[in-house]
Amino acid sequence: xxxxxxADMQAARAxxxxxxxxTPVLSSRMLNELSGAExxxxxxxxxxxxxxxxxxxxxxxxxxxxxxxxxxxxxxSSGNHGTCLSYAARQRRVPCTVVMPKTAPQAKKDAVRGxxxxxxxxxxxxxxxxxxxxxxxxxxxxxxxxxxxxPRVIAGQATCSAELIEQVEGLDAVIAPIGGGGMVxxxxxxxxxxxxxxxxxxxxxxxxxxxxxxFKAGQIIADDSPNTVADGLKVPLKELTWHFVRxxxxxxxxxxxxxxxxxxKLTWKRLKIVMEPSSAVPLATIxxxxxxxxxKRVGVIVTGGNVDLDKLPWN
Amino acid sequence: xxxxxxADMQAARAxxxxxxxxTPVLSSRMLNELSGAExxxxxxxxxxxxxxxxxxxxxxxxxxxxxxxxxxxxxxSSGNHGTCLSYAARQRRVPCTVVMPKTAPQAKKDAVRGxxxxxxxxxxxxxxxxxxxxxxxxxxxxxxxxxxxxPRVIAGQATCSAELIEQVEGLDAVIAPIGGGGMVxxxxxxxxxxxxxxxxxxxxxxxxxxxxxxFKAGQIIADDSPNTVADGLKVPLKELTWHFVRxxxxxxxxxxxxxxxxxxKLTWKRLKIVMEPSSAVPLATIxxxxxxxxxKRVGVIVTGGNVDLDKLPWN
Numbered sequence: 001x002x003x004x005x006x007a008d009m010q011a012a013r014a015x016x017x018x019x020x021x022x023t024p025v026l027s028s029r030m031l032n033e034l035s036g037a038e039x040x041x042x043x044x045x046x047x048x049x050x051x052x053x054x055x056x057x058x059x060x061x062x063x064x065x066x067x068x069x070x071x072x073x074x075x076x077s078s079g080n081h082g083t084c085l086s087y088a089a090r091q092r093r094v095p096c097t098v099v100m101p102k103t104a105p106q107a108k109k110d111a112v113r114g115x116x117x118x119x120x121x122x123x124x125x126x127x128x129x130x131x132x133x134x135x136x137x138x139x140x141x142x143x144x145x146x147x148x149x150x151p152r153v154i155a156g157q158a159t160c161s162a163e164l165i166e167q168v169e170g171l172d173a174v175i176a177p178i179g180g181g182g183m184v185x186x187x188x189x190x191x192x193x194x195x196x197x198x199x200x201x202x203x204x205x206x207x208x209x210x211x212x213x214x215f216k217a218g219q220i221i222a223d224d225s226p227n228t229v230a231d232g233l234k235v236p237l238k239e240l241t242w243h244f245v246r247x248x249x250x251x252x253x254x255x256x257x258x259x260x261x262x263x264x265k266l267t268w269k270r271l272k273i274v275m276e277p278s279s280a281v282p283l284a285t286i287x288x289x290x291x292x293x294x295x296k297r298v299g300v301i302v303t304g305g306n307v308d309l310d311k312l313p314w315n
Numbered sequence: 316x317x318x319x320x321x322a323d324m325q326a327a328r329a330x331x332x333x334x335x336x337x338t339p340v341l342s343s344r345m346l347n348e349l350s351g352a353e354x355x356x357x358x359x360x361x362x363x364x365x366x367x368x369x370x371x372x373x374x375x376x377x378x379x380x381x382x383x384x385x386x387x388x389x390x391x392s393s394g395n396h397g398t399c400l401s402y403a404a405r406q407r408r409v410p411c412t413v414v415m416p417k418t419a420p421q422a423k424k425d426a427v428r429g430x431x432x433x434x435x436x437x438x439x440x441x442x443x444x445x446x447x448x449x450x451x452x453x454x455x456x457x458x459x460x461x462x463x464x465x466p467r468v469i470a471g472q473a474t475c476s477a478e479l480i481e482q483v484e485g486l487d488a489v490i491a492p493i494g495g496g497g498m499v500x501x502x503x504x505x506x507x508x509x510x511x512x513x514x515x516x517x518x519x520x521x522x523x524x525x526x527x528x529x530f531k532a533g534q535i536i537a538d539d540s541p542n543t544v545a546d547g548l549k550v551p552l553k554e555l556t557w558h559f560v561r562x563x564x565x566x567x568x569x570x571x572x573x574x575x576x577x578x579x580k581l582t583w584k585r586l587k588i589v590m591e592p593s594s595a596v597p598l599a600t601i602x603x604x605x606x607x608x609x610x611k612r613v614g615v616i617v618t619g620g621n622v623d624l625d626k627l628p629w630n
Contacts, residue, residue, distance in 0.1 A: 305587035
């Protein structure tokens with residue numbers, strides 16, 4: 001297992017700078033009053049591809065040798081990682097293929113193709129996905145870029161927290177949603193070195209609380225097929241992300257489906273930004289845990305803004 | 316008629332700086348490709364009170380003498396001006412009263428009260444509104460701050476364009492929605508002095524095209540009760556705003572209801588921001604007039620983000 005380092009984050013930052021946005025930080029007096037904390041929302045929903053995943057994907061793609069890159073990149077993802085890997089591959093003008101279950105939403109397939117990526121459909125089972133992926137790699141020699149269990153990806157995601165602590169002084173805590181743990185691991189990588197006094201929290205849906213249970217049990221627990229409106233957070237921890245979570249996270253907090261939807265709507269209304277349900281989980285947990293956050297300066301990672309406007313969860 | 320000057324804008328800028336946000340400018344490669352132009356969205360939806368109106372309202376409130384201010388401010392508005400005047404009055408800790416038809420949406424009344432303003436309800440007719448307003452001013456001596464036909468308000472709105480040309484170099488055009496014409500007049504005030512090569516366009520719903528018809532006729536034409544999804548744009552020009560529009564606007568472009576809703580949804584999807592229907596009218600007119608805008612660098616004023624999330628116009 002190769003653990004990415006602060007030097008890897010710094011190299012990633014230089015490497016991806018031409019391909020990503022330095023995203024703005026927004027705040028709302030009303031949300032501060034409601035939470036009793038000072039909240040600084042790091043808006044990765046404004047990132048290229050609509051999600052922080054453009055950071056890790058760009059770092060992986062632009063770190064390849066010319067020879068590797070020419071064979072293209074590949075992944076399996078029905079979410080933002082597939083879209084953002086396609087974005088990064090187009091930036092380097094190399095092929096990208098994303099294996100997706102045929103049951104994935106049309107909008108997700110369109111998003112990959114919109115950036116010039118190819119979609120290979122498989123049956124909605126792990127065995128079918130693995131078979132389709134193995135065949136693809138055998139045929140093309142494409143480089144596999146895992147959505148989170150990959151040191152290049154984690155080093156890329158880690159650049160987000162480096163920006164945040166330059167944009168906001170004196171943070172007491174940073175909180176991000178946790179699914180596979182790529183963003184949280186990136187925060188751990190950067191903050192444990194550059195700002196070790198900042199506490200790192202992860203936020204998770206109650207209905208997909210495998211990371212929380214892993215944290216308490218001291219070992220990875222993976223759920224079979226959790227169901228939550230926060231569809232970016234259904235995947236389990238893997239060994240690399242578990243390394244960071246276990247060593248550097250202060251706590252993993254959870255919120256109910258209703259609390260997540262309420263926090264999402266509240267953010268749209270008050271911050272005037274479009275965010276995914278997954279991105280609302282941190283605010284939901286902040287509002288139900290004033291004991292932890294009151295009086296604190298808290299960085300809140302808004303992980304993405306790719307949402308189906310025709311199927312909003314409060315309608 | 317007192318025409319506000321560049322010096323008034325500059326005084327306004329210093330006066331309101333502690334009370335408003337310098338709002339960010341966002342862009343989208345996809346929207347640039349679609350329009351053939353380079354679009355720079357000035358996000359006044361992130362402004363205090365959720366709309367650019369906080370600028371003019373703050374300038375009016377903080378320009379009062381202590382004696383005037385102590386008697387409070389008043390206006391009639393069922394839209395963002397009432398909310399933002401309440402915001403500015405609270406910042407100065409003086410009373411604010413907003414006359415509104417009793418048929419106005421509860422959310423608008425709540426927004427005024429949320430900033431500590433009082434709502435006086437009247438019947439939904441001009442005569443009832445004027446009677447209620449006259450009584451209020453007679454009783455309190457409150458200072459009337461018109462939503463747009465007021466030199467203090469226009470000088471305040473003019474600060475938005477001053478920020479924009481510092482944030483984006485080499486603009487060829489600026490476009491803003493037009494209702495009463497406060498924001499457009501502010502753009503005229505600033506740009507005609509500081510950047511006279513920038514063309515100023517106004518964008519209006521076809522179904523409330525009184526400004527467009529006024530512009531062509533060479534005199535103010537007011538509609539009786541226009542109906543459009545862009546509910547911030549139903550009000551007519553008045554003498555002060557007509558002065559600026561007549562002298563400095565290059566053209567007034569219109570868009571249909573469907574084009575407005577499509578542009579609104581497109582912006583939410585691509586820029587990941589929550590904007591009002593009124594704010595989508597400029598993009599709608601840009602997309603239907605590539606002959607005017609293709610190849611140009613265009614500043615687009617996103618005027619506000621106060622929208623009922625339970626009644627989105629595409630649902």
